[in-house]
Amino acid sequence: MQTTDHDVVVIGAGFSGLYAVHKFRDQLGMTVAGFEAAEGVGGTWWWNRYPGARCDIESVHYSYSFSDDIQREWHWSERYARQDELLRYLEWVADRLDLRRSFRFAVRVTSLQWEEDAAHWRISTDDGATTTARYVLSGVGGLSKPKVPDFPGVDTFEGELYWTSSWPAEDVDLTGKRVAVVGTGASGIQVIQEIADKVGHLTVFQRTPNYATPLKNHSVAPERSKWLAHNWHEARGNSFASPIGLPYPPQAPSAAAVPADERRRILDEAWDKGGLYLVNTFGDMMWNPETNEVTAQYIRDRIAERVDDPATARLLTPTDHHYATKRPPFETNYYEAFNLDQVDLVDVRSAPIRAVTPTGITAGDVHHDVDVIILATGFDVFTGASLAIPTTGRGGVTLQQKWSGGPRNYLGVQISGFPNLFNIIGPLSIVALYNTPLLIEAQVDFAADAMLEVRDRGARTIDATPQAEQRWVDLVNGVFPISLWSTATNSWFTGANIADKPQGAYVLPIGGPLYWSMYEQTKANGWAGFAID
Ligand code: N01
Numbered sequence: 239m240q241t242t243d244h245d246v247v248v249i250g251a252g253f254s255g256l257y258a259v260h261k262f263r264d265q266l267g268m269t270v271a272g273f274e275a276a277e278g279v280g281g282t283w284w285w286n287r288y289p290g291a292r293c294d295i296e297s298v299h300y301s302y303s304f305s306d307d308i309q310r311e312w313h314w315s316e317r318y319a320r321q322d323e324l325l326r327y328l329e330w331v332a333d334r335l336d337l338r339r340s341f342r343f344a345v346r347v348t349s350l351q352w353e354e355d356a357a358h359w360r361i362s363t364d365d366g367a368t369t370t371a372r373y374v375l376s377g378v379g380g381l382s383k384p385k386v387p388d389f390p391g392v393d394t395f396e397g398e399l400y401w402t403s404s405w406p407a408e409d410v411d412l413t414g415k416r417v418a419v420v421g422t423g424a425s426g427i428q429v430i431q432e433i434a435d436k437v438g439h440l441t442v443f444q445r446t447p448n449y450a451t452p453l454k455n456h457s458v459a460p461e462r463s464k465w466l467a468h469n470w471h472e473a474r475g476n477s478f479a480s481p482i483g484l485p486y487p488p489q490a491p492s493a494a495a496v497p498a499d500e501r502r503r504i505l506d507e508a509w510d511k512g513g514l515y516l517v518n519t520f521g522d523m524m525w526n527p528e529t530n531e532v533t534a535q536y537i538r539d540r541i542a543e544r545v546d547d548p549a550t551a552r553l554l555t556p557t558d559h560h561y562a563t564k565r566p567p568f569e570t571n572y573y574e575a576f577n578l579d580q581v582d583l584v585d586v587r588s589a590p591i592r593a594v595t596p597t598g599i600t601a602g603d604v605h606h607d608v609d610v611i612i613l614a615t616g617f618d619v620f621t622g623a624s625l626a627i628p629t630t631g632r633g634g635v636t637l638q639q640k641w642s643g644g645p646r647n648y649l650g651v652q653i654s655g656f657p658n659l660f661n662i663i664g665p666l667s668i669v670a671l672y673n674t675p676l677l678i679e680a681q682v683d684f685a686a687d688a689m690l691e692v693r694d695r696g697a698r699t700i701d702a703t704p705q706a707e708q709r710w711v712d713l714v715n716g717v718f719p720i721s722l723w724s725t726a727t728n729s730w731f732t733g734a735n736i737a738d739k740p741q742g743a744y745v746l747p748i749g750g751p752l753y754w755s756m757y758e759q760t761k762a763n764g765w766a767g768f769a770i771d
Contacts, residue, residue, distance in 0.1 A: 240356040240370075246689075247361050247371035248272040249627075251341050252281015254377025254662040254678045256332055257302065259340045261686050262375070268689075271371065272341035273363055279332045279341070281379055283324040287405040288425065288612070289412070290432030291321035294453060294513055294568045295673055298466050298473055299484050301327065304679050308334065309470040313463040318455045318513070350374060350629040352656065357698040359658065372698070373658045375685060376624060377678075380663045380670065383622030385736060387420070387615045391594040395611060402429060402614040414438040415609040418599055420591070422448055424567035426614035434575035441606050442576075443599065445586045446564070446728065447556040449537045453568035454512025478680070481749030483673030484514065489521040493529035505536045517562050524562060524722045524747065534561040544573040553585050563726035565670065619730040620665040620744045621645050631656035632701075644733075644740035648702030648710045648767055649756060651681055652688075657701035660685035665744045666714045668753045670731070676750075684757050688765070697770045706767030718743035 245268035248258045255272055256279060263270040276284045293300045297314040311334070312327055319327070332338050342363075351360040358370045384403040392399070400410065402425040412433055419426050419433075420443040427450050434440050458466070466473045475485030493501050508515040516537075520529045538555050545551035554573065575581050589602025598607040621641060629637035632655045640646060640655065647653045650667025651660050662681045663669045669677060688700050702710075718724050723731045723745065733739040746753070760766055 240353075240358075242356060242358040242372055243269075243369045244271045244371040245269045246271075246373045246375055247359065247369065248340075248375045248377060249347050250274060250281055250377035250379060251276070251279040251332070251337075251343070252283070252377060252379055253302075253328070253675050254379070254682065255281070255341075255375075256328060256335075256337050257304065257679060258375045258377060258662070258682045258685075259337050260304075260335050261682050262689075263340055264335065266686060266689070270340050271369060272337075273345050273347050273361070274341050274343050275346040277344050278329070279338065280325045280328045281377070282381065283321055283328060285382070285404050286402060286425070287321055287325075287407060288400070288402040288429050288614075289410075290428035290430075291402075291405075291425070292316075292318050292428065292455070293324060294318060294424065295484065296513070297324070298470070299477060299673055300675060302331065302675055302679065303470075303474065303477070310467050313460065313467050314458060315463065316455060316457050318453060347627055350627055350659070352631050352659075354632060357658075373660070373685075373689060375660050375662065375682070376664075377662045378623035378627070380620050380623070380665075381617045383618040383626055385616045385618055387591075387613065388737075389591050389594050389599075394596050395594050395598075396596040397598075397608060398610045400610070400612050402426070402612065403617065412437050412610060416607065417441070417610040417612065418443060418606060418608040419612045419614060420586075420599075421614035421616065422446070422567075423614065423616055424565065425616075426612075427567045427569050427572050429612055429614060430581075431569055431572040431575055434578055434581050438580065439608075440575075440581045441584055441599075441608060442581065443584045443586045443591060443601060444553070446558065447554050448564065448567050449534065449556050449561045450567045450569040450572050451516050451537060451540075452509065452512050453570050454510070455570060477673065477676055478754065479751055481751065482514070482518065482671065483676045483750050484518075486515060486518045489518055489523075491520070492522045492526055493520045493532040494526070501532055502536075505533060509536075509540070513568050517566060525720070527560060527722065530560045530562075530722055537561065541573055546577045550576050550583055553583055559726045559729070560722045563722050563731065564729045565731070616730060616735055618736050618739065620669065620733075621739075622736070624661060624664065629656065629659075631659075642740070644742050645744065646707055646711050648707045649684075649760065650710075650746065650753075651684060652700070652702045652768070654702040654704050654707040657699040658692075660688070666710065666746060668746055668748065668750060670745055671747055672750055680754065680757070687761060688768070691761075691765055692770055695770055700765070700768050700770050703767055703769055709767075714743045714746045717746060717748060721747045723747060 248255045251274035262268040297319040346364040349362040359374045416439040417437045418441045422444040593600045645665035733741045
């Protein structure tokens with residue numbers, strides 16, 4: 239009889255993998271082996287070390303909730319922590335729970351193969367080893383496979399080339415240099431506002447202007463930070479009961495149902511609070527184009543007030559998509575950066591990037607000489623990192639075949655035909671529309687409950703039935719198109735930012751409480767929709 243090396247293999251040592259190891263190893267008493275491609279823990283916060291990187295959900299909320307001790311012992315220094323503080327937090331959690339000993343670092347998983355007779359996964363890694371595990375918990379991340387833009391000549395550039403998504407750990411000195419930033423999503427905007435007044439010259443290559451709105455970050459006094467940590471139940475409230483996993487005030491009804499001066503008051507108040515408060519203003523923001531347009535126009539007016547040159551202001555003003563249908567970035571003096579003498583904006587929609595040369599970038603007919611190029615061109619979101627691992631399930635079917643027309647799974651976590659494999663913050667869930675650490679905790683807990691059910695029944699496998707999976711895919715494909723997220727033409731929400739990627743529904747915009755109730759009903763109904771054998 240074949241033996242199995244581990245109960246669980248965990249892929250990734252970010253928020254997902256760290257909690258998963260703790261849950262399975264320390265709470266369920268399972269044997270666990272973790273693999274992490276980076277040299278340390280941290281996931282997203284290990285890789286994305288670019289200048290200005292920080293979270294855009296308040297740190298007191300963008301953190302684990304599963305442990306009273308961890309909540310109380312860690313004190314955040316800023317309302318929205320910088321990358322280095324977030325990384326220190328995850329390193330501290332890893333040490334506090336002694337998680338590192340369960341991981342092997344700088345080891346990348348190269349394939350996953352289901353072995354039916356043994357009812358286990360065979361996991362191959364790039365050090366040439368293989369191991370087997372009853373379960374695989376994939377915490378590879380939704381925003382971890384960079385998009386590689388097809389600019390000809392990138393390899394010929396003789397200056398310094400950086401990706402925001404894999405920024406070097408050592409200091410990068412941009413002082414006085416001529417720098418190009420390509421991309422004005424959340425990452426590009428964070429870089430631009432951070433470096434604009436430090437570099438010699440900055441050229442921003444923008445294709446689509448974004449609805450960036452104030453973050454309103456500030457430092458948190460030690461006493462206040464301590465209070466927030468010790469009173470975390472009060473500070474965080476029942477975040478799981480909120481649609482977005484944040485204890486924000488209830489939304490106003492449709493903007494159409496409130497008089498104009500009241501709308502303005504609601505938007506002003508949210509603007510002043512900063513960050514996601516603005517998205518959370520009106521209940522039908524992402525469903526009703528008229529409500530959305532009220533907010534979009536409010537933001538456009540604010541942009542016009544902040545940018546001195548009217549032509550530059552026009553270029554920075556989004557008009558081709560509804561507000562928040564591309565994930566809205568948050569900023570601190572971003573628009574003011576374009577009032578600086580040393581900052582230029584290049585509109586690559588009218589003058590596309592034709593080539594990278596040894597000395598710079600050619601956009602349209604103009605060549606821009608630069609010393610440094612920073613690519614902030616985004617990710618192959620939701621499915622890219624999972625599909626990068628050749629994965630073979632039951633009957634020799636590969637994940638790459640199964641998802642060739644778009645992702646399929648049940649409840650957003652388990653893929654029919656790929657038993658005992660759980661995909662954390664994968665597609666067809668409330669991912670990207672919900673506070674990520676809390677979604678991770680709930681999905682890892684769901685996977686743990688599934689494993690316990692298998693054990694209690696004396697079974698070996700759990701696998702979504704094809705029928706349940708089809709109903710789930712139909713549900714997501716029914717709901718998503720009636721939301722405004724489906725209307726953005728080049729958004730990663732629809733897969734449209736990646737050439738040849740299937741376009742369609744990748745997320746289920748139903749909010750946390752309804753999604754959790756589906757987990758609960760599944761369990762209460764004897765794991766309906768799953769075959770446990
Ligand atoms: O990536 P993006 P990102 N030529 O895809 C442009 C999270 N995040 O890394 O819009 C020219 O949003 C592209 O242009 P267009 C957050 O969820 C969180 O910035 O496709 N330009 C766009 O401007 C976020 O949404 C934090 O027309 C090209 C940019 O590159 C997600 O990560 C911080 C191009 C890509 O923007 C991704 O953000 C940062 C081309 N060929 C990120 N190809 C927090 O604060 C692409 N672009 C937690």
